[in-house]
Amino acid sequence: MKEFSYVIKDNVGIHARPAGLLVKEAEKYKSNITLFTKGKNADAKKLFSVMSLSAKNGDEIKVSIFGADEDVAELGIRRFLEKNL
Amino acid sequence: MFFKKQKKEIIYSPCDGKIIPLNEVPDQVFADKILGDGAAILPESGTIVSPVNGKVTQLFDTLHAYALTSDSGIELLIHIGLNTVELKGEGFKSFVKEGDTIKAGDKIADVNLEYIADRGYNLHTPIIITNLSMISSFDVMFGQKKQGDEIIICTIK
Numbered sequence: 218m219k220e221f222s223y224v225i226k227d228n229v230g231i232h233a234r235p236a237g238l239l240v241k242e243a244e245k246y247k248s249n250i251t252l253f254t255k256g257k258n259a260d261a262k263k264l265f266s267v268m269s270l271s272a273k274n275g276d277e278i279k280v281s282i283f284g285a286d287e288d289v290a291e292l293g294i295r296r297f298l299e300k301n302l
Numbered sequence: 303m304f305f306k307k308q309k310k311e312i313i314y315s316p317c318d319g320k321i322i323p324l325n326e327v328p329d330q331v332f333a334d335k336i337l338g339d340g341a342a343i344l345p346e347s348g349t350i351v352s353p354v355n356g357k358v359t360q361l362f363d364t365l366h367a368y369a370l371t372s373d374s375g376i377e378l379l380i381h382i383g384l385n386t387v388e389l390k391g392e393g394f395k396s397f398v399k400e401g402d403t404i405k406a407g408d409k410i411a412d413v414n415l416e417y418i419a420d421r422g423y424n425l426h427t428p429i430i431i432t433n434l435s436m437i438s439s440f441d442v443m444f445g446q447k448k449q450g451d452e453i454i455i456c457t458i459k
Binding site for chain 2: 233236238265
C-alpha cells in the first residue's frame with residue numbers, strides 16, 4: 218500500500234476535464250486507487266466518483282494505492298497531479 | 303420460451319439545436335472521448351431540460367456542467383459550452399440541486415447563450431455517457447432537433 222498527499226494548485230480544482238484525465242491515468246494501473254478529501258472518498262477509476270469530491274484549489278487530497286503495480290502507479294499518479302492539478 | 307428483453311434507455315434533447323458527433327467538438331478531451339461517449343449539441347435555445355428520468359448526482363458550483371444518473375443507472379454528463387468553467391457561473395442559472403429527482407423535460411438550467419458566445423466561448427455542449435460499461439450499444443440521431451426529441455438510444459447490458 219502506498220499513500221501520499223497532494224494539495225491542489227489548479228485555480229478551479231478537479232472539474233470535469235481534469236477528472237476525466239485523472240481517471241484515464243488511473244485506468245492504466247491494475248492497483249486500486251482511492252482519493253480522500255474533506256471526509257469523502259472516491260474511486261479514481263470512476264469519473265462521477267472523482268467529480269463528486271468537488272476538490273478545489275487548496276484542498277489536500279490523500280491518494281491511497283493498493284495492488285501489484287502500486288509503485289509505478291504512485292509515480293504515475295503523483296506525476297499527473299503535479300502536471301495537471 | 304423466454305426471450306431476454308432488451309432494456310433501452312432514451313436520452314432526450316436538452317434544448318433545441320443541432321446534434322453532432324462528439325469527435326467534431328473542438329476540444330480534445332471531449333473529441334477523444336476521455337470522459338466517455340455520446341454526442342454533442344450546438345444549442346439554439348437557452349433553456350436546458352433534463353434528458354432523462356433520474357437524479358442530479360452532481361452540480362458544479364460553476365453551474366456549467368451537470369452530472370445526472372438515470373433511473374437505469376446511466377451516468378450522464380452535460381457540459382454546457384467549452385472551457386465555460388472559467389465563467390464561474392456567469393451566464394448560467396440553475397434550477398436543481400444535488401440529490402434532486404428529475405424527470406426528462408424538467409428544467410435544469412437557463413443559459414445566456416449570447417453572453418457566453420460574446421465572451422468568446424464555444425457553445426458546443428457534449429452529452430456524455432460516462433459509464434459505458436453499463437450499456438452494450440447506443441445510437442445517435444444526428445441533425446436538427448427540438449427540445450425533447452429523442453437523440454440517443456442506449457441498449458442497457
